[in-house]
Amino acid sequence: MNMSAKPSRLRDARVTLAHGGGGRAMRDLIEEVFTDVFQPPGSEDQARLMDAALQAPGARLAFTTDSFVVTPVEFPGGDIGKLAVCGTVNDLAVGGARPLWLSAAFIIEEGTEIALLRRIVASMAREAAAAGVRIVTGDTKVVGRGACDTVFVTTSGVGVIPAGRDMAAEDIREGDVVLVNGVLGDHGATILAARGDLALSTPLESDCQSLNHLIEAVLAAAPGTRAARDATRGGLASTLNEMAEAAGVTVTLEEEALPLRAEVKGMCEILGLDPLYLANEGTLALFVPADQAQAALEAMQAMDAGRTAAIVGRAGPRGPVPVVLRTAFGGQRIVDMLVGEQLPRIC
Structure with missing residues (x-):
């Protein structure tokens, strides 16, 4: 027994309206x-922050x-906690930013x-430490039963964003x-199976992971990288569109x-889904000049987050549709934006 541990003041096993x-x-x-x-810095209603990177000439906030x-x-x-940290870190990183600080607000049923809640918060803390960011401020609200689904x-x-770094989809060029840094559709397929609505048994796990360290490695190896985007809702198809x-x-x-x-392919065939539209939470698409593509690929494959890159x-030149797929049989099909929802509530 750890005699130094502080006794808990929480007497309830579940959240009550009094907790809000x-x-x-x-x-x-x-x-x-x-x-x-x-362990946020200070106890005021706002986080007061400073980092040497902010003082560098030409640096920009993201x-x-x-x-x-x-x-x-x-x-x-x-x-949901790990998902929140990864999603926010990745949204910063794909724009070339080095993530520093996060806020976290919880709506609890x-x-x-x-x-x-303790497990979710511990998961967030572990992922934040792995990504090298700090959760510095936040908020909690408690709502009545049925007003939200467990916790949002x-x-x-x-x-x-360091000086001289500029990544944007508008910079993509012909050629x-x-x-991609990893396999596609694992998150969407995992959530579908985890709901238990279908008689599906699969060893799949979500690809949920922070990608800022991987992107830094790619930019070091391929400094001409044009743009990156994490392929979340709508999957790779919608992202590329x-x-x-x-x-x-x-x-x-x-x-x-x-x-x-193979498990994702099989699930999609059974359910009539297209894996290109399944959500990912640790997979991104990168556009790189052709002469730097091999360097970018090797940089990703050298990291755990990019082993299957x-x-x-x-x-290529602009055509009648933004994205096409050359099939294994030599034909082509249009890969359009996702219309509606294949799966609800995946992130």
Whole structure:
């Protein structure tokens, strides 16, 4: 037994409306579940921050925000807390920013197990440490039963874009090579299986991971990298459509080059889904000049987050559609934007 551990002041096993009422119960919940783990700097209503990177001439701030409402909140390979950290870190990193600080706001349903909250918060702290960022401020609200689905998390992130670094979809040029850092569709397929609505048994795990260290390695090896985007909702297909439209090019994908697990392919065939539209939470698409593509590929493959990286396509002159797929049989098919939702509540 650890005799130095502080006794818990929380007497309830589940969250009650009193934990959102602004009194002692709320203070105990915030201190024991959140601030004792995140250890934000100071105790004011705002985080007061400084970093040497902000002082560098030509450095720019990057800022992003996102909300996470996944069901179930815990799933193979992650949970809503890890998802929130990874999603926000990746949104900064794909723009060339080095993530520094995150905020985290929680909307918690009355009746949620406090033990579940502790697991989510611990997961967030581990992922933040792995990504090299700090969770420096946040908020909690408790709502009545049925007003939300267990817990919703909103995170915002601040990072610094070093001078001279400029990545944007508008910079993509004809001849640029398209790379992905990992297999496609694992997150969407994992969430679908985890819901238990279908009689599916699979060893799949979400690809949920922070990609800022991988992107830094790619930029060191291939400094001419044009643009990157994490392929979350709408999958690789929607991501490439957005990027191709912004750049005024057509992207041609090679079906045989796409990294897909047999389990994801099989699930999609059974359910009539297209894996190119399944969500990813640790997979990105990169556009790199052709003469730097091999260097970028090797840089990714040298890291755990890019072991299965592959060159999957190329940008060409603008055509009638933004993205096409060259099939294994030598034909072509249009890869359009996702219309509607294949799967609900995946991030």
